[in-house]
Structure formats: structure tokens, C-alpha cells
Amino acid sequence: xxxxxxxxxxxxxxxxxxxxxxxxxxxxxxxxxxxxxxxxxxxxxxxxxxxxxxxxxxxxxxxxxxxxxxxxxxxxxxxxxxxxxxxxxxxxxxxxxxxxxxxxxxxxxxxxxxxxxxxxxxxxxxxxxxxxxxxxxxxxxxxxxxxxxxxxxxxxxxxxxxxxxxxxxxxxxxxxxxxxxxxxxxxxxxxxxxxxxxxxxxxxxxxxxxxxxxxxxxxxxxxxxxxxxxxxxxxxxxxxxxxxxxxxxxxxxxxxxxxxxxxxxxxxxxxxxxxxxxxxxxxxxxxxxxxxxxxxxxxxxxxxxxxxxxxxxxxxxxxxxxxxxxxxxxxxxxxxxxxxxxxxxxxxxxxxxxxxxxxxxxxxxxxxxxxxxxxxxxxxxxxxxxxxxxxxxxxxxxxxxxxxxxxxxxxxxxxxxxxxxxxxxxxxxxxxxxxxxxxxxxxxxxxxxxxxxxxxxxxxxxxxxxxxxxxxxxxxxxxxxxxxxxxxxxxxxx
Amino acid sequence: xxxxxxxxxxxxxxxxxxxxxxxxxxxxxxxxxxxxxxxxxxxxxxxxxxxxxxxxxxxxxxxxxxxxxxxxxxxxxxxxxxxxxxxxxxxxxxxxxxxxxxxxxxxxxxxxxxxxxxxxxxxxxxxxxxxxxxxxxxxxxxxxxxxxxxxxxxxxxxxxxxxxxxxxxxxxxxxxxxxxxxxxxxxxxxxxxxxxxxxxxxxxxxxxxxxxxxxxxxxxxxxxxxxxxxxxxxxxxxxxxxxxxxxxxxxxxxxxxxxxxxxxxxxxxxxxxxxxxxxxxxxxxxxxxxxxxxxxxxxxxxxxxxxxxxxxxxxxxxxxxxxxxxxxxxxxxxxxxxxxxxxxxxxxxxxxxxxxxxxxxxxxxxxxxxxxxxxxxxxxxxxxxxxxxxxxxxxxxxxxxxxxxxxxxxxxxxxxxxxxxxxxxxxxxxxxxxxxxxxxxxxxxxxxxxxxxxxxxxxxxxxxxxxxxxxxxxxxxxxxxxxxxxxxx
Numbered sequence: 001x002x003x004x005x006x007x008x009x010x011x012x013x014x015x016x017x018x019x020x021x022x023x024x025x026x027x028x029x030x031x032x033x034x035x036x037x038x039x040x041x042x043x044x045x046x047x048x049x050x051x052x053x054x055x056x057x058x059x060x061x062x063x064x065x066x067x068x069x070x071x072x073x074x075x076x077x078x079x080x081x082x083x084x085x086x087x088x089x090x091x092x093x094x095x096x097x098x099x100x101x102x103x104x105x106x107x108x109x110x111x112x113x114x115x116x117x118x119x120x121x122x123x124x125x126x127x128x129x130x131x132x133x134x135x136x137x138x139x140x141x142x143x144x145x146x147x148x149x150x151x152x153x154x155x156x157x158x159x160x161x162x163x164x165x166x167x168x169x170x171x172x173x174x175x176x177x178x179x180x181x182x183x184x185x186x187x188x189x190x191x192x193x194x195x196x197x198x199x200x201x202x203x204x205x206x207x208x209x210x211x212x213x214x215x216x217x218x219x220x221x222x223x224x225x226x227x228x229x230x231x232x233x234x235x236x237x238x239x240x241x242x243x244x245x246x247x248x249x250x251x252x253x254x255x256x257x258x259x260x261x262x263x264x265x266x267x268x269x270x271x272x273x274x275x276x277x278x279x280x281x282x283x284x285x286x287x288x289x290x291x292x293x294x295x296x297x298x299x300x301x302x303x304x305x306x307x308x309x310x311x312x313x314x315x316x317x318x319x320x321x322x323x324x325x326x327x328x329x330x331x332x333x334x335x336x337x338x339x340x341x342x343x344x345x346x347x348x349x350x351x352x353x354x355x356x357x358x359x360x361x362x363x364x365x366x367x368x369x370x371x372x373x374x375x376x377x378x379x380x381x382x383x384x385x386x387x388x389x390x391x392x393x394x395x396x397x398x399x400x401x402x403x404x405x406x407x408x409x410x411x412x413x414x415x416x417x418x419x420x421x422x423x424x425x426x427x428x429x430x431x432x433x434x435x436x437x438x439x440x441x442x443x444x445x446x447x448x449x450x451x452x453x454x455x456x457x458x459x460x461x462x463x464x465x466x467x468x469x470x471x472x473x474x475x476x477x478x479x480x481x482x483x484x485x486x487x488x489x490x491x492x493x494x
Numbered sequence: 495x496x497x498x499x500x501x502x503x504x505x506x507x508x509x510x511x512x513x514x515x516x517x518x519x520x521x522x523x524x525x526x527x528x529x530x531x532x533x534x535x536x537x538x539x540x541x542x543x544x545x546x547x548x549x550x551x552x553x554x555x556x557x558x559x560x561x562x563x564x565x566x567x568x569x570x571x572x573x574x575x576x577x578x579x580x581x582x583x584x585x586x587x588x589x590x591x592x593x594x595x596x597x598x599x600x601x602x603x604x605x606x607x608x609x610x611x612x613x614x615x616x617x618x619x620x621x622x623x624x625x626x627x628x629x630x631x632x633x634x635x636x637x638x639x640x641x642x643x644x645x646x647x648x649x650x651x652x653x654x655x656x657x658x659x660x661x662x663x664x665x666x667x668x669x670x671x672x673x674x675x676x677x678x679x680x681x682x683x684x685x686x687x688x689x690x691x692x693x694x695x696x697x698x699x700x701x702x703x704x705x706x707x708x709x710x711x712x713x714x715x716x717x718x719x720x721x722x723x724x725x726x727x728x729x730x731x732x733x734x735x736x737x738x739x740x741x742x743x744x745x746x747x748x749x750x751x752x753x754x755x756x757x758x759x760x761x762x763x764x765x766x767x768x769x770x771x772x773x774x775x776x777x778x779x780x781x782x783x784x785x786x787x788x789x790x791x792x793x794x795x796x797x798x799x800x801x802x803x804x805x806x807x808x809x810x811x812x813x814x815x816x817x818x819x820x821x822x823x824x825x826x827x828x829x830x831x832x833x834x835x836x837x838x839x840x841x842x843x844x845x846x847x848x849x850x851x852x853x854x855x856x857x858x859x860x861x862x863x864x865x866x867x868x869x870x871x872x873x874x875x876x877x878x879x880x881x882x883x884x885x886x887x888x889x890x891x892x893x894x895x896x897x898x899x900x901x902x903x904x905x906x907x908x909x910x911x912x913x914x915x916x917x918x919x920x921x922x923x924x925x926x927x928x929x930x931x932x933x934x935x936x937x938x939x940x941x942x943x944x945x946x947x948x949x950x951x952x953x954x955x956x957x958x959x960x961x962x963x964x965x966x967x968x969x970x971x972x973x974x975x976x977x978x979x980x981x982x983x
Contacts, residue, residue, distance in 0.1 A: 075723055079723070080719050080720075080722075080723045083722055083723045084718075084719060084722045084723070084763055087722050087732055087733070087763075087764065088732075088764070089733070089734070089735040089736060089764050089765070089766070090734045090735045091735075092675065092735065092766055092797060092798075092820060093675070093819060093820055093823040093824075094823070096819050096822055096823060099826075100822055100823060100825070100826040101822065104633065104634050104635065104636075104637075104638045105636070105638070106638050106639065106640055106642075106643055107629070107636060107638065107639040107640070108639070108640050109624065109625070109639075110624060110625045110626040110629075110639075110839075111625075111626070111628075111629040111630060111631055111636050111637065111639070112626070115636070124636060126631055126635045126636030127629060127630040127631040127635075127636045127637075128630045128631060129630040129631075134626040134628070134629075134630060135626045139626070139627065140622065140623055140626070140627075143622050143627050143840070144619055144622065144623075147610070147615065147618055147619055147622065147840065148610055148615065148619070149567075149568070150567070150568045151568040151569075151570070151607070151608050151609045151610055151611075151615070151808055152607075152614075152618055152808055152809045152810070152840065152841055152844040153607075153608065153803070153804055153807070153808045153809045153810050153841070153844070154569060154804075154810075155569040155601040155602050155603040155608045155804060155805065155808060156569060156600065156601045156602055156804075158562055159561045159562050159920075160561070160600050160601070160920040161563060161565055161569055161573060161575075161598060161600040161601050161918060161920070162569070162601070163562050163563065163564040163565065164564065164565055164566070164569075165564050165565070165566045165576060165589075167564075168564055168589065187663055187665075187810065188662055188663035188665070188666050188834065188835075189834060189835055190663075190666055190670070190829070190830060190833060190834035190835075191663055191665055191666045191669070194669070194694075194698075200541060200542075202543075214833060215829045215832075215833050216829075216833065219669075219670075219673075219698055219829070222698060223694060223697060223698055254537065254539070255539055256539055257538075257539045257540075257541065257543075258538075258539070267833075286537045286538055288538065288541065319541065324835065326628055326630055326834075326835030327630055330626065330627065330628050330630055331627055331628050331838075332627070332628050332662060332835050332838050341541065341542065342541065344550075345541075345542050345547060345550070347562075348547075348550050348554060349547075349550075351665075351690050351691075351694060352665055352666075354690075355665060355689065355690040355691060356663060356664065356665035356691070357602075357664065357665075357802070357804035357805075357810060359810075360809070360810045360838065360841060362622075362627065362840065363627060363628075363838060366627045366628070444636060446634070446635040446636065449634050449635075449832055450832075451674070451826075451827050451828065451829050451832045451833070452674075452827050453673055453674060453827065453829055454829070463635075465630075465631075
């Protein structure tokens with residue numbers, strides 16, 4: 001560093017020092033100025049107050065300025081027009097494939113244990129007519145009386161003159177039959193589940209459901225916006241683990257409403273839920289139970305009161321019981337039963353009840369009559385149980401197929417022992433079996449079909465709906481023919 | 495649009511405020527008592543949350559006798575209303591054996607098919623005997639009978655579409671079909687006053703839902719433009735498809751959909767139109783074919799036509815009509831087709847027979863008479879109500895006519911006073927309508943005679959005077975109403 005540089009450096013430092021000094025002098029002057037010592041309303045305006053006031057004004061000034069934003073340039077009308085012109089929607093539906101074109105067989109007579117398809121009499125295993133009361137004399141009689149008295153439809157929702165006295169009678173009858181305080185009728189089996197569930201499960205509530213539940217329940221859970229956790233199909237260990245995990249992880253769990261949703265007899269597999277175990281877990285972890293009894297009312301238990309009777313569990317332990325009446329009771333619609341509080345709540349908050357026309361009165365009369373028939377003839381249940389065990393035994397050693405359902409389930413569910421690899425080809429194979437059974441053997445059974453909306457991923461299979469009305473020869477024919485057809489079709493497939 | 499008078503709005507707010515405050519006051523004491531008695535939930539959260547059913551406990555229960563009145567007859571022009579008594583301040587109602595014969599202005603029995611019909615009922619009973627009340631099976635399994643295929647052809651032909659699919663419940667039709675037609679990445683633009691089944695179906699579909707102002711095509715256009723330009727939220731990908739959902743007749747307003755304008759806009763922006771004709775099918779149009787026929791819209795321009803059989807046809811169930819491919823696809827995917835018990839055969843027969851009567855295929859002109867009668871009745875009743883000074887909503891030709899009540903106290907007053915004079919009317923309040931806009935709803939039927947209507951008008955007028963719901967000045971009395979019965983003679 002040479003001398004000139006040092007000199008310049010010195011002069012610069014000096015100049016800066018001078019400036020700082022004059023500024024501090026000025027500030028001292030300002031602080032000491034006579035105006036700064038004034039007293040306003042008894043308060044001494046000190047120098048620092050003056051500076052703070054100044055700062056405050058500056059802050060206000062800065063705050064009043066608009067903050068910097070990149071200039072917004074909304075789309076012009078022309079641009080929107082262009083975008084609208086350019087937009088090409090997908091077609092309303094995906095292209096139709098060959099498998100969508102298959103039409104189900106058309107029945108030419110009532111869907112009883114024997115029915116007519118294409119002019120031929122066939123044995124019907126496709127209707128969930130468990131008690132065999134389709135076409136029962138008393139049923140037809142009560143419907144005729146009701147149709148003559150009330151007409152067909154109810155022409156209104158329950159709230160608006162759509163409540164007909166038979167609806168109330170039917171609700172009372174169901175409650176009395178099942179031993180619950182009250183029950184509520186829905187006009188459609190499927191909507192019972194997806195209306196009743198959202199009435200009790202709301203956002204934030206915890207629902208533990210079996211992964212094999214039917215679409216009605218799946219949709220209800222989706223609409224409820226609750227936190228939904230699925231456990232492995234009918235696996236109590238998995239249920240316990242899930243319950244344990246949920247209770248442990250969620251500190252607020254005690255404050256939330258918690259439910260376990262199960263089906264008594266699973267429509268998708270024919271498995272029966274082990275209710276004692278579920279009740280034990282429910283009481284341990286303090287969950288409420290929602291039970292779908294669609295396929296068990298009129299079937300399980302010594303007098304057909306469903307899974308609770310079958311497992312000797314008092315029905316009060318189940319908080320909400322739901323069921324579709326389109327199965328054993330041979331009518332339509334659905335019901336939900338439970339405590340008065342549970343039922344009354346639904347009458348105003350269950351959308352499928354409030355916003356839908358009520359059940360046609362003749363179907364309510366049919367339900368009452370069906371329960372009467374069931375109460376009067378307990379041999380229907382014994383017949384049904386006997387038929388189930390005959391068919392179950394007969395179908396247990398079919399080549400290429402195995403039974404997936406419980407031995408007491410009224411749905412005997414056969415699935416492939418060895419999957420062909422893809423769901424579609426499995427389904428095709430099963431369809432072939434079913435078609436041959438109908439064409440060659442006059443036995444009407446169906447495969448389980450899955451909608452693309454259905455999240456259940458249990459394997460598909462062939463379903464036999466057993467009825468108390470099937471004779472022994474019907475059943476023998478059913479499994480013998482299956483043996484023959486399976487030997488033909490599934491051998492070729494292997 | 496409803497313009498509520500300033501004073502009325504104020505008094506309505508005041509009434510609800512009072513009810514709310516009083517309810518809260520009672521809830522406060524209830525909580526103390528509950529605490530006193532000790533918690534009996536044993537670790538469960540209450541199944542019904544306190545505030546969730548506040549409305550039910552503190553507002554609805556006070557007037558619950560106005561709703562859900564049981565009847566012991568078909569929901570025809572005259573019904574037997576079963577009297578109920580309460581011994582615990584309306585908390586529970588007990589049925590008695592007494593009935594009162596009332597004129598029915600509440601049921602959706604537009605064409606008068608609710609009661610036994612000379613043509614339909616014998617056929618219905620025959621089919622019931624042949625096919626039993628239920629098939630106990632789904633449509634894709636063993637639930638398709640010859641009656642079902644006949645019904646679907648008949649319905650497709652009636653509504654003017656190539657194919658149709660029938661389900662056992664109107665509500666489930668909407669809520670199960672919408673998810674099969676549209677899903678994630680799709681956009682549903684729904685009228686703000688659409689029915690709950692559409693709302694639930696739209697929510698269940700997983701598609702984005704936007705709402706346009708009730709029956710305002712210009713707003714629909716701006717919503718469409720904005721959304722097509724914006725694309726999907728966050729990703730701004732273009733929408734997969736857009737579906738506009740409207741109803742033919744809005745059941746709480748009695749208004750007809752502005753279908754021609756809406757269809758034109760949807761065509762312009764390539765959106766699909768979904769028309770719910772729950773109330774309009776069978777009730778309006780020259781041959782009962784609904785709002786398309788009345789307003790001159792080609793059914794080919796409406797992609798999906800939905801409707802129910804509960805109303806005009808006096809049966810149950812619903813339909814979806816569309817192109818052959820759409821129906822084929824739906825038959826493969828729609829949960830209501832795959833998983834639900836098929837429509838009850840006698841109900842199917844009722845629909846077929848009712849359509850035959852409407853179209854005159856039964857060999858009489860009863861259908862045409864019914865259609866003329868419902869139109870005449872609706873227009874006469876609406877104009878008379880308007881003349882009296884009631885605030886009546888809805889369009890001409892629509893058989894649904896809401897009378898505005900506004901104040902909460904007028905809801906039970908109107909309903910109970912009418913019932914006293916043997917008139918069964920429906921009153922609607924929150925949550926079915928906005929809080930301020932409580933109303934009574936009249937649904938006329940072709941089964942009502944001129945005398946019935948004159949009696950009803952007299953009763954409504956006197957009750958209207960009593961509770962002060964004639965919000966408009968009455969027109970100077972014309973001799974027409976007085977001479978009505980004389981003219982008929």
C-alpha cells in the first residue's frame with residue numbers, strides 16, 4: 001500500500017466521520033429542540049418519542065403502499081372461446097366390449113324354485129328365495145288385498161302422506177320379531193345401507209369394515225366421509241390388530257364415534273361373520289357394531305331371527321342391524337332396527353328415507369305375511385338347513401372348484417381351485433360352466449358379477465342360492481350336473 | 495327469484511333466533527341433568543352428537559305432527575288421515591283408530607293412478623299372481639322376467655330414447671347411475687336446487703361438483719366457460735367430461751327447467767346433459783312425455799334421461815334412458831342393476847299399464863282426459879291462488895305449486911288449520927328449503943274435481959287470512975269463483 005492510497009483512505013474516513021458527527025448533532029438538536037420538550041396532555045414528549053412517532057408514520061406509509069404482485073392477466077374472452085373450442089370431451093362411456101353384450105336369461109314365470117327359461121322348466125338356484133315362499137298362497141292373498149285397498153305406489157315420501165298404516169304395522173312387526181324396540185322401513189334394499197350408514201358416520205368418525213362388504217355398504221362408507229379402515233375378509237386376528245392399532249394411534253379415539261361394519265352372511269363370499277368374537281372385540285375396544293343381516297334374516301338361528309340368534313348373542317349388543325327384504329322374506333325394500341334413539345334419528349337424517357317415496361304398501365303387507373309364515377312354520381328353517389347341508393356336501397368334491405362359503409350359509413359359493421391367471425378369463429370360464437348348466441342340465445345358477453365400481457377384490461365364483469323349497473331330487477340333480485359339467489369344462493381348461 | 499319482504503325476513507329471523515335461544519337454554523339444563531345423572535355411555539362417544547340433532551329435538555319435534563301423518567287409504571284425491579295423539583308434548587305420537595276424510599293436496603298422484611284403476615289393477619294382480627311380488631334376485635342373476643324386458647322397451651318408447659334401464663327405486667337410480675357414468679377427472683355441473691339423490695350420486699361419483707344458480711342458463715354458461723378454461727383443479731389438465739344435471743320440474747319450487755336454453759349451451763360447450771324428470775314425466779306435455787315434449791326439445795339432444803315411476807304412474811322405481819350403447823354399458827356396471835333386487839313384477843306391470851292408458855293403447859281416451867285435466871286443474875288452481883294474494887311459486891302447467899309461508903310459526907299453523915278443515919297439505923321447511931323460505935306445497939292431481947278444488951281454495955283462503963300469508967294484495971273479486979259451482983251444473 002503506498003502513501004497516496006493511505007492519504008485517500010484517511011480523507012475518506014474523515015469525511016464519513018464528519019457526516020456521522022453532523023447527523024448525530026442534528027439528532028441531538030432535534031431531541032433537544034424546544035418543541036421536543038413540550039408537554040402534551042401532561043405527557044412529556046421526549047426526543048425518543050419524536051423519533052418513534054416518525055418511525056410510526058413511515059411504517060404507516062409503507063403499509064399503505066400496495067405490495068408487489070406480478071401483474072395479473074386474466075384470460076380474455078377470445079382466449080376462453082379458443083380453449084372451449086379446443087376442449088374435446090371423452091365419450092360418455094368407454095367402448096362397448098363383447099362381454100358387456102351378454103344378456104341375462106329371461107324368466108317366463110315366477111322366480112320360484114322351479115322356473116321357465118326359453119320355454120324349458122329349470123331348477124332355479126339364482127333367486128335368494130331362501131324360504132321358498134315365492135308364490136306362497138298367503139303371500140299372494142295378502143298382496144291382492146293390499147293392492148285392491150291401497151293401489152300400487154305410495155305416491156310420496158314418508159313425511160308427506162306416504163306413510164300408510166301397513167308401513168307402521170310392518171315396522172312394529174319386524175321390531176317384535178327381532179326383539180328390538182323399533183325399526184324403520186326403507187323402500188329399497190340397496191339404499192338401506194347407503195342411507196343408514198351416513199346418518200351415523202360423519203367426517204372424522206372411525207369405521208373399521210370388512211374388505212368383503214357389498215357395494216351398498218362401500219358406497220355408504222364413501223358417502224359418510226369417515227375415516228375407513230378395512231380389515232382382512234372375515235379374519236378376526238386382522239380385526240383385532242386393526243382395532244388395537246386405531247385405538248393406540250388415535251389419542252382422540254375415545255371422543256370419536258367408532259364403528260365396526262360387518263355382514264352376517266357375506267354376499268360376496270358366503271362366509272358367516274363370527275359374531276361372538278366380534279362382540280368380544282367390540283366390548284374390549286368400545287366400538288359400535290353395524291351388522292348387515294340381508295342374507296341371514298329368515299335363515300340363521302333356530303327360528304330365523306338371524307345371526308344374533310345363531311350365535312346366541314342378545315340383539316341389544318348390536319347397535320344397528322340393517323337388512324334387505326328382497327331375500328328370505330320374498331318382498332322388496334329394506335329395514336333397519338335398533339334402539340328408539342337410533343331409529344328416530346334416521347327418520348330425519350337418513351337421506352334414502354326422507355327423500356325417497358316410501359315402500360309400495362303391498363310389499364309391506366308381503367313382509368308382514370312373510371314373517372307370519374316364518375313364525376307359523378318353523379319346518380321351513382329346518383328344511384332349509386337340511387338342504388344347505390345336502391348341497392354343501394354334494395358340491396364339496398367337484399373337480400377344479402372348491403367351496404368358499406360357510407357350511408351353514410344359504411349361498412353356496414364355488415370358486416376356482418386354480419385361477420387361470422386373469423380375472424377376466426376366470427370369469428369367462430365360470431360363465432361357460434353356468435351356461436352349460438342351464439342349457440344342458442336345466443339348472444339355473446349364476447356367477448358373481450362385479451361392477452367396475454365395486455372395490456371388493458375377493459375372487460368371483462358360482463353362487464347357488466339354496467331354498468327350503470328345493471326337493472332332494474333338485475339338489476341331487478344340482479350337484480350331479482355340476483360334477484358332469486365341471487369335468488367337461490374345467491378339464492379342458494387345465 | 496323469491497324476494498322476501500323486509501319485515502317478513504326480520505320477523506322470520508327473530509322467530510328462529512328465539513327458537514334457537516330457547517332450545518339452547520333447554521339444552522343447557524339438559525346437560526346439567528345429564529351430568530348430574532352421570533355418564534351412561536361407558537366410554538362410547540354419543541351415537542348422535544348433541545348439536546347434530548339440535549334441530550330435531552328443539553324445532554322439529556314441536557311440530558312433528560305436521561309431518562309423516564299416516565293414512566289408511568290409497569293416496570288418492572281423498573285420503574283417510576289417521577289421527578294421532580301425544581301425551582308428552584309432541585315427543586311421541588300414538589296412532590288412534592279415528593280417521594278423518596281429507597282432501598289430499600300432498601301426494602304426487604299427478605295422473606290419479608294412485609288408487610285402484612279399472613284398467614291397471616286387474617292386470618297388476620294377474621302379474622302378481624303369475625310372477626309373485628318379488629324375484630328375490632338381481633337383474634343380472636335371475637331377476638329379469640319377461641315383464642322386465644317388456645317394461646324397458648315400453649319406457650324407452652314412451653320417453654323417446656332408443657333404450658332404457660329400470661331400477662326398483664327412483665332415489666337409487668340417481669345415486670347409483672351417476673358414479674357409473676362419471677368419475678375422477680370429470681366435472682358435474684349441477685343446478686343449485688337439485689334433489690338430494692343427485693347430490694349424493696354426484697358426491698359418490700368422485701367427480702368435481704360445481705353448482706350453477708338455479709335455472710339460470712347465463713350463469714351455467716359462465717360456469718362452463720370458466721371451468722373449461724381452468725381445467726381440473728391444481729393440475730389444470732382438461733376435464734375428461736362435463737355433465738350438466740338439471741331437473742324437469744323442481745319439486746320444491748314447481749318451476750319448469752329452462753331446457754331449450756340449457757341444451758343449447760351444453761351443445762355449444764360439448765357438455766353432456768342429464769335430465770331428471772322425476773316430477774315431470776307423465777305429468778306434463780301433450781302426451782305426457784315430460785318437459786322435452788312441453789318445451790319442444792328433441793330427446794336426441796338430451797344424453798341421459800332419468801325419471802321415476804313413483805309420481806305420475808302410481809308405482810315405484812326409476813329409469814334411465816339413453817342410447818343403446820349407454821344402456822348396455824350401464825347394464826354391465828350400474829350397481830343398482832347388478833346388486834339390487836329387480837323391480838317388483840306387479841309394480842312393473844302397473845307402469846306398463848299406466849303408460850298404455852296415457853297413450854290411449856287401452857282403447858279409451860282416459861289418458862288424454864287425465865292429461866288435459868291435470869293441466870286445467872293446475873292452471874286454474876294456480877291462478878286462483880294468485881288472485882287471492884298468495885305468493886305462489888312455479889310456472890304455469892306445473893302441477894306443483896308452493897305457497898310461501900316464511901315464518902316458522904306459520905308452518906304448523908297452516909298445516910293444522912287446514913287439517914281441521916279436512917284438507918291434507920304438505921308444509922316444507924328447513925332442511926328441504928333454505929331457512930327463510932318455508933312453504934306449503936300443493937300437488938294437484940287429475941283425480942281432483944272442480945268441486946274439490948273450490949273447497950280447497952275456500953279453506954286455503956280462510957286459513958291464509960287467519961295466519962296472514964297473503965303477502966300480495968288480492969285482486970278485486972271476479973264473479974268467476976263464486977259462480978264456479980253454478981257453472982258446472
